[in-house]
Amino acid sequence: MEKPKTRGFSVRRYEDALYVTKVDSDDRLVPGMRLISAGGMSILELREKHHRLLSENHPEREDWAPILLQYEEGIVEDLEGHQQHITFQLFEKKPFVPEYSLRRLEQGPVLLTMTDFANPDAIAKLVEEHKDLLETADRWIIDVRVNNGGSDASYFPLIPYLMPEEGVELGNSAETMLFNCTEASCDRVVKEYNNELAPVEDEHFRQVLHSIIREWTRNRGQGFVEFDLGGVVEDTFVKGLKNPSKIIVLTDNMCGSAGDSFVEQVKESSKVTVIGRATLGLNDYANLAVQNWDGYTLMYPTSRLSRIDKGEGMTGVGITPHVHIPWTPEHITGDPDMERALAMLEGEAADGSDRNRESSTEVSELLR
Template sequence: MKNIFKEIVYIMQNDYAGCEDKKGWDNPEFFLTKIESLEKESKLTDETFTEVVEDYLIDFNDQHIFFTNLRAQKRGQTDVGFRVRRYEDKLYVTEVSEETRLETGIAFSSLGGLSIAELSKKHSRYLKESHPERENWNKILQRYSNGELEDKDGTASTFSFSQFEKKPYQPEYSVKNWRGTLWMTLTDFADPDAILAMVEANKTELENAESWIIDVRSNRGGSDMSFYPLLPYLMPEEGVDLAADTGADMIFNTTEANAERVQKMLAAQLDVTEAEESRIFLQIFQREWEKNKGKGFVTFDFSELLGDLFVKGMPSPRKIIVLTDDYCGSSGESFVEVCKKSSKVTVIGRPTMGLTDYGNLTCETWGESFKLWYPTSRLARTDENYLPGSGIKPHVYIPWTPEHLVRDVDAEKALELLESGHLLGN
């Protein structure tokens, strides 16, 4: 396993898109020593190795890096059966899946005898965020066996955590009528064919609705090309040049290893992609990787695609609200950024996750044991005020509070804005 760790270090220091920006951030010698100690004590297992690698990767401060224990994944991942979000010094239950003893709205004041403030300091490396509402506590829950629970009446009790088999994620691409407004939910952009099918199946409703609400608060990302069929609806009739004033250049780290890994993935994607526009994009991407293989950091030539990025909009809808949150990541954030270019769109909620600085992931696999996903591209932003990892800011910021668990505060604000006609786009 030491050799695998050394290969991971090499990838992060040479193939990772942030290898130059974050040079010296990592401390591989410290973690290699930990692996050697575990080996001497006969405690080096797939699980302990995974923990050490994940701990090493934290120093890169990039939520687009994933290390997976494949054998554990095959056995089935487990979690505590619920999710939480921090407000002040409590962790509120926001979602319940398998853990039926809990309900949304109740809160934990401590875990393992430590207050939330104490835990925040202890796990500061994992919780690197600018605001408590952006902290991800769900992995930290896995490290504790119990917590001090307060129900809605303020009654305290000790709650012992159980482990449940994690249910597979089910995407949602849906359109419905909500209070006379078209409501669209997009939980990811991973399936361009499915999203195109949704658009075509609801074409009449999409074209006739005067106002839309698009919910991407929990969008897991995927591929930007998946939302291209929505662009004519999102943009004003006079059109918008989406290629102009992006404020950032995308630069790819075209090492030979990256090129080989990405080419395999692109070939697999082409095998299952039917939409012609999507296939053209993948083929151009494939060509650029082949042309620039081994050249280091390079800006790809997407001029064939950029020429088509002046998008004229349709008369309807006239008003669009996009709901966003910290759980919106990757291509979901790109979607929000594109939406902000339209005078028809107002974005409300909370800033997105902040993953777009590094993207276009590829992976290296070690047999049936481990897999490392990491970004191959970075955005060189020209905005001096931009803070890396801060996400795409909404036009209207709505702080998260426990009231969101009682009613959909964001949706009510969206309806208020639509009824008043006060859009805040460009």
């Protein structure tokens, strides 16, 4: 199977230019350079031409990677403001290297970074190895700005730390997820889950997967059904631990799938303030089934959320943060999100007023 191709760099639009945010392979570029045209068209002209592909509600959510693959050349402006013509190159997409890390910052808070929820054993091990620190640290920062998803069950070991002592109801009786259990989808999904289950040691994750496999098998050929995960997901009212008492979660639109679910759930906790940009918003239609042919892979969703029928879906919107921090080129050379998180934990926003800004002009502007 041919490996996916990229231009060797990533961009993000700010006003009328695409800023290089990351360089994977094309060493002619450095982060901070601006792409001001491609194929003889300005970025705003390209935005108009490809508006259907760039069907997002804010420039910071636009994905320009497939657009740049359609053009062979452009004009780049370097950090000194000099412009030059550049012929784009093609590179094989480099494999994603996940990160599950935990460390105490010089300022005091504990920083957890999780770039996906695909490895339950790694996350459970991280929590167990740092249990003493996690139970005594009063302030946390959790960075899921890049999170490629995985399984909701993978972050289960973190939930008691994230919820308040008095507890919070994480279930929603008005919300259902329906799975389209066709025979073909069942066969594909069960095979994939069995492969995923084989190397996993975490007992809770294994129980969840066994229950899901049981429901797929029991409902094979029945069309849209709601799964009964009794025995694994029983009580949705969750009581938490005393520490930490303050948690900042950093999010961005590169956080999706199980990352969406994580952010949506932790927003229910009085301990947590979510800051940054809205998540990708993939869960309206989710739980992908995969069919492979020679040189071709089809991935399609097998579940849908009932919120779609009420016009409350997350597609194109994501899970919005309590505090929206607009993306600017300053994010390339610095970390305004982390600076804001540290300031909030130090008490500059300790009165909690920032938590009520979801209807502020910042977020309202994001949702237009």
